[in-house]
Amino acid sequence: MEQLALIVLNSLVYGLLLFMLSVGLTLIFGMMGVLNLAHASFYMLGAFLAYTVSIRLGFWAALVVVPVLVGGVGAVVERYGLRTVHKHGHVAELLFTFGLAYIIGEIVPLVWGRNPVPYRVPPELDFALFQIGANAYPAYRLFMMGVAIAMFLALFLALARTRLGLVVRAALTHPDMVGMLGHDVPKVFTLVFGAGCALAGLAGVIAGNAYTTEPGMARSLGAIVFAVVVMGGLGSIWGALIASLLIGFVQVGSISLDLPLGAVLTRLGVSIPSVMPDLWSISIARVAPVVPYLLLVLVLAVRPRGLMGTRSA
């Protein structure tokens, strides 16, 4: 029972983190039709910048400064890079963001080295909040959850209640019409791209110290974020939330299941084929990382609209 509570809490934290990353990506795709392959790179940039800023000014300054910095970089990239290639079509945009991810992936080890950096949880939050069975639950995890929920509420209110949010929502479905009505749609694009990158940067600030801050973090999370966005339905915030939590549970939950595949099949009453013996001895925990990619491929092939999307990818 304690084990279950721990799994639920951990997967909730992980799922909300995935949501912070995917909400920016899904908004950007929904509005501009651009799949930003560099989105997870902005998350990585956020974590590394937070490390540097937190050494000099402390964690709380980093929490404020770094998302602004990363958002600024994102806005500049959109204004001077993406907008230039836009006229060459979607494949050119994909190539551009691919190249951007490649460059950020090379700059980060150039500046911060190839090994993980010692980015630590701030001492104010570095204590055990409560005990679950034999395990102490760190307060920082709860703080992460709080930031993610606060961000979701702020974003939801901004989209639902402000004039700018109205324009953004309208531009999600009818960008041409919004432009006809006299709104500066390119400027809205830059804003949304920058805001999406800022959210990815914020996710980097609060997750970099809870997990590890290392140059491979963008790659390991990038494809999972695509899986979330595609599953949830491109452009759908609610879909991104549901898919994030779902994949969070699948990932975290299955890590604690240390059963071989074959044993699961036998328990289900299926006899194990004699081909490929090493396949059936793999434990569920090791299969877990594969699941998001499997979902990505299956959803794109079978239901391109995803869970909540209105348009296909």
Place this chain on the structure above:
Amino acid sequence: MLAPAQVIVARPRAGSALRSMLPWVLVAALALVMPHVVPGGFGLSLLCRMGIAIVFALSFNMLLGQGGMLDFGHAVFLGLGGFLAMHFMRLADAGWWLPLPLLPLAGAVGGLLAAIAAGWIATRRAGTAFAMITLGVAELVVAIVLLLPGTFGGEEGLSGDRSSGPRVLGFDFGTQLQAYHLIAAWAWGCALLMWLYTRTPLGRLANAVRDNAERVGFLGYNPARIRWLVFALSGLFAGVAGGLAALNDEIVTSGNMGPDASGGVLLMTFIGGIGTFWGPVVGAILITFLSVALSTVTDAWQLYSGLLFVAMVVWAPGGLSGIILAHAPLVRAGRLGRVVPGYLVCLPGLVLAVAGTVGLAELAFRLQAVRNGASPRPVFGIAVDPGSLLPWLVALALLLAGALLLRRTAPPARAAWQEASVASTAP
């Protein structure tokens, strides 16, 4: 889509078949001469890498340039082809009668089967969705390969001995020179087949699906079926490249098929140019050469190739071959002299901007080295202290000055080119 179709549709004329074969004869002669021109075993292994990269990049461009399909996981087919070829090589090691020169055929079968399976899902869609499916399939395959150490050797991969098979015409392919001749022969043959493919109805239909899939559908063809066929053929040639890599390296690992390898072939193909048949060849030769030549000088060469790639995407989507092609009519009309002054005026700005960028990257790397306790190597032959502010300011000033100069000098140069090319192509 990306670059205007540059495929020249020529009606076959008398003698044109012979004339179009002339470059192939020249290339074959060049491939035979090269090992005697480049120095030593190092140059020879570089030539082998180039041959493999050429086949791989050409197979990639069957999708991106000729079919409009952006494949983010193309190295999967190279890797799976390589693994199948490696299994056959190990069978030869175990005493089976399997002549080595036919080993790439096993790679072809592996690549073809994998591409048929992956293409069945991926090619139903085009554009961004296709790219995302290939991304997912690539991650999936690499993860599965690592999960099955019995079949794929886990992290260490599989290795074999290429010289243990039966002798063919007295060759055992133990030496690098014999392996080079084998690779060169296969690369030449595959390149020729891929070129001939562009002239088949299927090759033409792939161009049509790239440009306007809906219209192809109205003509009675199934665009998704055409994409699938092209995808399978492309996987076949990528598998040949994998088989060649297996017999060149005598080892195949999951790293051969990972995202780095897939990204690498995209970079070299695009930098070479996707609008022409020979563009990927240029890119494969250039990037393979740079990866070896620059990696001995700087640790940031991958950053530079990435920057070059993004610069190409933004300013020269036709790649190097596109740039060359854009000047071919000027050369024929004898008007190249009109654009050269403009280009020369641009040169200082370009040099400054590149020097500034390189300076910043090298300083960042040296700062890293100093932190780890090493003494920094000089930048451009100048001893600098990366911990002080001055060299950073100089590099930044160079970059800004270069960018500002280019903003001034580039538009007139472009205008001069446009004027000259319009005048050259007008009857």
